[in-house]
Amino acid sequence: xxxxxxxxxxxxxxxxxxxxxxxxxxxEALGYPMTWENIGxxxxxxxxxxEWMKAIVADLVxxxxxxxxxxxxxxxxxxxxxxDLNNEKGGTTISAEDILFFNGLGDAIAKLYQFLIPxxxxxxxxxxxxxxxxxxxxxxxxxxxxxxxxxxNQWLPDMEDLYLKVRYxxxxxxxxxxxxxxxxxxxxxxxxxxxxVKIADEFNLLLITDEIxxxxxxxxxxxxxxxxxIGDRPAISLKGISKEFPWPGSRCGWMEFYNRESSKxxxxxxxxxxxxxxxxxxSTILPQLAIPxxxxxxxxxxxxxxxxxQIGKRSDWMSEILGDIQxxxxxxxxxxxxxxxxxxxxxxxxxQYLPIEDxxxxxxxxxxxxxxxxxxxxxxxxxxxxxxxxxxxPISSFCSDLRGFRVTLLEENEEVxxxxxxxxxxxxxxxxxx
Numbered sequence: 001x002x003x004x005x006x007x008x009x010x011x012x013x014x015x016x017x018x019x020x021x022x023x024x025x026x027x028e029a030l031g032y033p034m035t036w037e038n039i040g041x042x043x044x045x046x047x048x049x050x051e052w053m054k055a056i057v058a059d060l061v062x063x064x065x066x067x068x069x070x071x072x073x074x075x076x077x078x079x080x081x082x083x084d085l086n087n088e089k090g091g092t093t094i095s096a097e098d099i100l101f102f103n104g105l106g107d108a109i110a111k112l113y114q115f116l117i118p119x120x121x122x123x124x125x126x127x128x129x130x131x132x133x134x135x136x137x138x139x140x141x142x143x144x145x146x147x148x149x150x151x152x153n154q155w156l157p158d159m160e161d162l163y164l165k166v167r168y169x170x171x172x173x174x175x176x177x178x179x180x181x182x183x184x185x186x187x188x189x190x191x192x193x194x195x196x197v198k199i200a201d202e203f204n205l206l207l208i209t210d211e212i213x214x215x216x217x218x219x220x221x222x223x224x225x226x227x228x229x230i231g232d233r234p235a236i237s238l239k240g241i242s243k244e245f246p247w248p249g250s251r252c253g254w255m256e257f258y259n260r261e262s263s264k265x266x267x268x269x270x271x272x273x274x275x276x277x278x279x280x281x282x283s284t285i286l287p288q289l290a291i292p293x294x295x296x297x298x299x300x301x302x303x304x305x306x307x308x309x310q311i312g313k314r315s316d317w318m319s320e321i322l323g324d325i326q327x328x329x330x331x332x333x334x335x336x337x338x339x340x341x342x343x344x345x346x347x348x349x350x351x352q353y354l355p356i357e358d359x360x361x362x363x364x365x366x367x368x369x370x371x372x373x374x375x376x377x378x379x380x381x382x383x384x385x386x387x388x389x390x391x392x393x394p395i396s397s398f399c400s401d402l403r404g405f406r407v408t409l410l411e412e413n414e415e416v417x418x419x420x421x422x423x424x425x426x427x428x429x430x431x432x433x434x
Contacts, residue, residue, distance in 0.1 A: 086225075
C-alpha cells in the first residue's frame with residue numbers, strides 16, 4: 001500500500017474465545033461432534049428463555065415505537081428505571097442522565113478506550129477478559145498493565161501488587177474491576193472493593209467496574225456493587241442483559257456514571273462519550289424497551305434465583321470432579337458462569353501429549369503445533385480439542401502469565417455436564433503423566 005494502514009498497537013486486538021472456534025470447526029468437518037466450553041453463551045447451551053419473557057418481547061415487536069429511534073442516551077423510561085434500581089442500594093445515587101446505552105458492552109468498552117489519550121493507562125486484572133485488555137492495549141499502543149489475581153487465594157486480587165504498580169507508574173489513571181469476575185468466577189468481598197476505593201482516593205484515580213454478572217451469584221454469595229462503596233469518587237459501571245436474561249444477541253449494554261461532577265476531566269469524558277453516541281444517533285431500541293418490563297415482571301426474581309441455583313449446583317459438581325486432581329489449582333466459583341483451572345507450571349513440558357488414532361486429526365494437530373513459542377497451556381488446549389473434542393480457552397490468551405484454561409458452567413443437562421468434566425479430568429491426568 002502507498003502508506004501504512006494499521007496504526008501501532010492494533011495488533012494487540014485478539015479474541016481467542018472465538019478464535020479457537022475456527023480450529024474446532026475443522027474437527028467438526030471430519031465428522032466429530034464438538035463440546036463447546038469456549039464462550040459464555042447460555043443460548044448455545046440450550047438455556048430455556050421463559051415463555052413470559054418471550055411474550056414481552058413479542059408484544060413489543062407489535063408496537064410501532066419499537067421500530068423508531070430512541071434518545072441518543074437510550075430510552076428515557078428504561079434509564080429512569082435502571083437509575084432507581086441503583087439508588088435502592090443506598091450508595092451513590094444517579095439519575096437517568098447518568099446512564100448511556102451502547103450496542104453491547106463490547107461497543108461500550110471500545111468507545112471508552114477510544115477517547116482516552118494514549119498515555120492514560122487503565123490497569124486491569126490478570127487473568128483479564130480479553131475485550132478489556134485488548135482494547136486498552138490497542139489504545140495505548142503497548143502491552144496491557146495488569147495486577148494479579150491469585151489462584152492460591154481464591155483468585156482474590158494481590159492488593160500489594162496493585163498498589164506498587166499504581167504508585168510507581170504515574171501513567172495509570174484508572175483501575176478496572178470485573179465483579180463477578182470473568183474468567184475466574186470470583187466475587188469481590190466488600191472489604192476488597194473498599195481497598196480499591198482507598199487506592200483510588202490516594203492516587204486520584206478513576207474506577208471502572210464491569211458488573212454484567214452482578215446478579216449471577218450462588219451458593220450463599222451475593223455481589224456488592226461499586227456504587228455501594230464508591231463514596232464521592234468518579235467511576236463508571238458497565239452493565240448489560242446478555243448474560244442475565246439471557247439475551248446475548250440483543251447487543252444491549254450501558255454505562256452508569258457515578259459522581260460525574262466530582263472531576264472536571266471525568267465530566268469531560270462522560271460528555272464526550274455521550275456526544276459520540278449522539279453522532280451514531282442511538283443504540284438498538286427493542287431490548288431497551290424490554291428491560292423494565294422483564295425485570296419488573298413478577299416471575300423475574302424467581303427465574304433468576306432458580307437459574308443461579310442451577311449454576312451453583314454445576315459449580316459443586318465441577319468441584320467434585322476436578323477439585324482433587326493432582327497438578328492443577330482448582331477454586332470453586334462464586335459468580336458468573338466460568339471457572340479457570342491453572343496447571344502447576346513445573347509439571348508442563350513441550351513433550352506431553354494425548355493419544356490420537358485418527359491420522360486426519362493428527363495431521364490437523366501437527367499443523368497447529370508448529371509455533372515453537374506457543375504457550376504450553378495452548379498446546380494442551382489443542383490436544384484436548386483433537387483428542388476429546390472439548391473446546392476450551394487457554395488462560396494465556398486472557399492476558400496472563402499463568403498456564404491453564406477457562407471453562408463454562410452452562411451445560412444444563414446433568415449427564416452431559418458430568419460426562420464432559422470427567423473426560424476433561426481424565427485428559428488432564430493422562431496429559432500430565434505422558
